[in-house]
Amino acid sequence: SPALELPPSHSLPGRAAALAAAFIAWRRGTPGRGPALRALSRARRQDIDGVGHKYHLEFVLEDIFEKDSTVNCTAEVLYHLGNKNAAPDVQFTIEGELKNTDEADNLFYNRIKSLKNELVAENIPDSYGNVPPEMEPIRALAWAASGYVIWKNSNENTKYQLAQIKHVKQVKRSDEYLEFDYMILLHENVSQEIIPWQMTVLWHPQHGIEVTQNSRQPKHV
Amino acid sequence: MKVLLVFFAALVVGALGEQLFVGDQVLRITASNEKQIALLRALGEREDLQLDFWRDPTKAGHPSDLRVPFPSLQAVKIFLESHGISYSIMIKDVQQLLDEEKKIMLLSKERERSTSTFDFASYHTLDEIYNWLDTLVANHPGLVSKIQIGESYEKRPLYVLKFSTGGSNRPAIWLDTGIHSREWVTQATGVWTANKLAEEYGRDPSITAILDSMDIFFEIVTNPDGYAFTHSSNRLWRKTRSINAGSSCIGVDPNRNWDAGFGGSGSSGSPCSETYRGPYAHSESEVKSIVDFILGHGNVKALISIHSYSQMLMFPYGYKSEPAPDFQELNELAKKAVNDLAAVYGTKYTYGSIIDTIYVASGTTVDWAYDNGVKYSYTFELRDTGRYGFLLPSSQIIPTATETWPALLDIMLHVQQHPY
Numbered sequence: 001s002p003a004l005e006l007p008p009s010h011s012l013p014g015r016a017a018a019l020a021a022a023f024i025a026w027r028r029g030t031p032g033r034g035p036a037l038r039a040l041s042r043a044r045r046q047d048i049d050g051v052g053h054k055y056h057l058e059f060v061l062e063d064i065f066e067k068d069s070t071v072n073c074t075a076e077v078l079y080h081l082g083n084k085n086a087a088p089d090v091q092f093t094i095e096g097e098l099k100n101t102d103e104a105d106n107l108f109y110n111r112i113k114s115l116k117n118e119l120v121a122e123n124i125p126d127s128y129g130n131v132p133p134e135m136e137p138i139r140a141l142a143w144a145a146s147g148y149v150i151w152k153n154s155n156e157n158t159k160y161q162l163a164q165i166k167h168v169k170q171v172k173r174s175d176e177y178l179e180f181d182y183m184i185l186l187h188e189n190v191s192q193e194i195i196p197w198q199m200t201v202l203w204h205p206q207h208g209i210e211v212t213q214n215s216r217q218p219k220h221v
Numbered sequence: 222m223k224v225l226l227v228f229f230a231a232l233v234v235g236a237l238g239e240q241l242f243v244g245d246q247v248l249r250i251t252a253s254n255e256k257q258i259a260l261l262r263a264l265g266e267r268e269d270l271q272l273d274f275w276r277d278p279t280k281a282g283h284p285s286d287l288r289v290p291f292p293s294l295q296a297v298k299i300f301l302e303s304h305g306i307s308y309s310i311m312i313k314d315v316q317q318l319l320d321e322e323k324k325i326m327l328l329s330k331e332r333e334r335s336t337s338t339f340d341f342a343s344y345h346t347l348d349e350i351y352n353w354l355d356t357l358v359a360n361h362p363g364l365v366s367k368i369q370i371g372e373s374y375e376k377r378p379l380y381v382l383k384f385s386t387g388g389s390n391r392p393a394i395w396l397d398t399g400i401h402s403r404e405w406v407t408q409a410t411g412v413w414t415a416n417k418l419a420e421e422y423g424r425d426p427s428i429t430a431i432l433d434s435m436d437i438f439f440e441i442v443t444n445p446d447g448y449a450f451t452h453s454s455n456r457l458w459r460k461t462r463s464i465n466a467g468s469s470c471i472g473v474d475p476n477r478n479w480d481a482g483f484g485g486s487g488s489s490g491s492p493c494s495e496t497y498r499g500p501y502a503h504s505e506s507e508v509k510s511i512v513d514f515i516l517g518h519g520n521v522k523a524l525i526s527i528h529s530y531s532q533m534l535m536f537p538y539g540y541k542s543e544p545a546p547d548f549q550e551l552n553e554l555a556k557k558a559v560n561d562l563a564a565v566y567g568t569k570y571t572y573g574s575i576i577d578t579i580y581v582a583s584g585t586t587v588d589w590a591y592d593n594g595v596k597y598s599y600t601f602e603l604r605d606t607g608r609y610g611f612l613l614p615s616s617q618i619i620p621t622a623t624e625t626w627p628a629l630l631d632i633m634l635h636v637q638q639h640p641y
Contacts, residue, residue: 009571011579018607036608039569064608127456128344129614161607163457185457187610189531190580192474192495194457219493220455 003044003056013043015159015190016055020075022150022160023090024061029144029209031108031137032101034064035071052081053156063099064143065136071096079156087152105205108137112170112178119170119180138168141209142182145201148211150186159189166196177202183217195219244291247275247312249363249387250301251284257306261285264300272297284387286311286363309387311363318362341413341622343615344405347377347449350412350442354380361419364432370440371510374463377445379510382415384437386422392640393436394633395515395524395595400475400507400586401459402447404529406603406613406621411441411527413622414629427630431637435522438514444475444507457611461505465492473499476528477584478508481592482540485583487576498584511586516593523597523636524590525629530610531579531602532570534559534628537591539575539582547596548574554635555599558628565624568604575600597636601625 006013021037028035042058055077063069075092112119124139125131131139142165150160163185171179179202186195196217202210252258261278264270270293278285289297301308312318339353358365364384371379385391398411418437421428431437442448446462460472470493477488480502484490488498503509515521536551538544545551555572562570575582579602587598604613604621613621 007573007577009573010577014571037606067608125609125612125614127451127612129609129612129617161610163610164612187457187607191489192459194495 001047001049003046003054006043006045008040008043010043012156013040013045013055013057015154015156016043016077016079017057017059017075018159018161018189019088019151019154020057020059020073020077020090020092021061022147022154024073024075024092024094024147025144026147026151026209027092028094028098029140029147030101030105031140031203032065032104033099034140034143035061035098036064036143038062038070048078050081052079054078061094064140066099069099071098084155088154090151102205104137109178109205115170118172120168122165122167124165124168138180139165141180141201141203142168142184142199144209145182145199145211146184146186146197148209149184149197149199149214152214153216157190161187161189163187163194171200177204177207179203193219242290242315244294245288245315246291246294246310247286247288247315247363248297248301248308249284249286249311250278250306250308252278252281252306254281257281257304260304261306264297269293270296288315309389311387318359339412339416341409341416342619344409344618345412346452347442347445350408351378351380353412354382354441357382357415357419364422365415365419370514371506373444373446373507374461374505375446375449377449379440379445379507380442381514382437382439382441384418384422384432384439386432388434388436390518390520391434391436392520392522393438393518394431394636395438395440395511395521395590396527396629397440397443397511397525397586398527399441399448400443400526401528402444402451403457403459403611404603405451405611406529406618407527408442408448409615409618410603410622410625411439413619414626415439415441417622417626427634431633435633435637437633438518438521440511443511446507447472459495460497461507463499463505465497466500468492470497473497473505475505475507476526476586477582478502478505479512479584479586479589481585481588482538482583485540485581487540487581487583487585496582502584512589515590515595521590521595522641523599523632524587524595525599525601525632526586527601527603527625529603530605530607530613532568532604532606533578533602534562534570534572535575535578535587535600535602537574537588537598539580539585539588542576542581544574545591551597551599554597554632558631561627561631562624565627566620568624596641597632599632601628 017040025035038060040059044056046054057075061071072095078089080086146162167183169181173179182199198215200213271290273288276286358367366383368381369378399408422432450458460474474496477498483502489496534555559570559572587600590598
């Protein structure tokens with residue numbers, strides 16, 4: 001069936017764009033770079049019989065560290081009908097280059113590797129929106145890893161954002177990877193729920209990010 | 222207003238320790254022609270009445286302010302009424318106001334003396350905001366007053382600022398911030414905006430035009446129990462703090478508790494849910510107080526309920542997909558408002574009906590207002606779009622409030638220019 005043009009201000013394409021941005025954050029995020037959705041420019045939707053709803057999107061990404069650093073993207077998001085556990089399919093193209101963060105990444109890597117005691121931190125950002133500069137890479141890693149969790153748990157009726165890192169603890173490893181155990185809070189925009197989520201994140205400058213474990217946690221009453 | 226402050230200061234100096242002005246009133250009198258000006262001047266000359274013009278009668282159509290000692294009140298009012306000179310009571314009891322002002326001044330030395338020393342660029346506690354309300358009133362007597370419309374579940378007062386230049390039950394605009402307690406940038410924007418309204422009357426032509434014919438009612442901390450809880454225990458608390466029978470979960474979503482599509486699919490029946498609608502419509506005193514106030518007032522022409530985050534400006538409906546009868550006009554006005562907002566710092570907002578723009582939501586404030594005759598019902602979702610979300614850095618408070626101001630003005634001016 002043909003693709004229908006949708007107003008980019010509408011909620012449904014907005015959710016698809018948020019999902020695409022989260023996916024890109026996971027695939028392209030580093031401790032020095034956090035891609036985030038700036039604005040949705042154009043959206044079309046295709047209802048594919050027996051398969052699902054496919055959104056064709058054009059949007060602008062910014063960086064959580066540098067609001068003025070923007071890049072144009074296109075993406076296709078396919079929400080599968082029927083299988084509730086299947087993550088949506090996302091394909092994307094970034095026009096141009098994202099900022100190179102190799103130097104910053106290596107600095108962060110060496111800094112953590114040389115810590116005598118495991119890094120521990122909580123409430124990032126804090127209640128007042130503050131993020132200590134030395135915690136920015138920790139936040140960026142969570143931003144990227146949460147992109148994976150968001151992608152895996154999204155459907156057409158959800159819109160997730162990373163609300164806060166409640167707690168993060170470094171886990172010392174004997175190999176070259178850095179490992180962090182995060183407890184994050186996701187904000188689900190449709191139900192308005194705050195959902196605690198545990199994630200174990202592995203990272204290495206050359207090998208990228210891996211979420212080796214993640215699980216939804218019970219809500220605080 | 223600065224002139225009033227000087228007189229005030231003089232009165233306070235004179236009043237320290239003495240009860241000089243009990244029952245005295247300050248009347249705002251507007252002579253409509255030269256003859257009435259002459260009559261007023263003659264009245265002022267009468268020694269026996271001991272009258273004291275705080276603002277002299279100079280021109281027809283321009284207000285003058287007159288302090289009338291209690292014993293002369295009867296005579297002065299009869300005089301004004303018999304000559305058809307219109308007036309309103311600006312200060313009902315000068316001594317009461319002096320006592321209040323003295324109290325404020327003699328209290329803690331860390332108390333903000335002037336609204337201009339209050340730090341608008343940081344987030345404040347409930348107590349700090351409540352204290353600041355009194356400071357604003359004290360600094361703008363005759364324009365701003367504070368009324369209590371009810372109590373929260375935990376018995377905190379629900380305060381509303383009234384901006385009025387007189388008249389009797391003028392058409393009014395209702396503003397609220399902080400109905401969802403975790404949306405901290407909204408209460409902070411509310412404080413800044415209330416201050417701006419008070420400062421700009423008499424300077425900005427739009428605000429002056431609006432306040433010369435309409436009243437503004439502004440509830441800055443619409444959910445004080447929730448707000449206190451975000452400071453003491455859970456920064457991301459959204460709902461009220463009412464106890465739910467038969468459940469260990471606390472709180473009702475105050476923006477699903479209104480009697481407009483109440484109980485529909487855009488809300489939850491589970492007390493543990495963030496969008497729990499409550500046991501029945503208006504079960505929450507925070508909501509009922511506003512309902513009673515607006516219905517009792519009977520002349521509210523616009524309602525703007527401010528939330529965060531998502532950068533959206535929306536109007537009814539949330540509970541149904543059928544467009545509101547005034548969709549066209551509301552949509553056009555929203556478009557203008559978001560354009561003027563974007564012109565300040567480039568912040569992009571989307572706009573449209575609630576159901577189209579964000580999601581189906583039943584029992585919302587704006588849908589209730591609209592269904593009860595308040596044509597211009599809008600809801601804002603302020604900054605940002607998720608980078609910080611609810612945890613917006615305080616450095617963004619003033620930019621957020623600054624860019625939202627022209628959008629608010631657009632709506633209020635349109636309301637003032639389109640009476641119905």
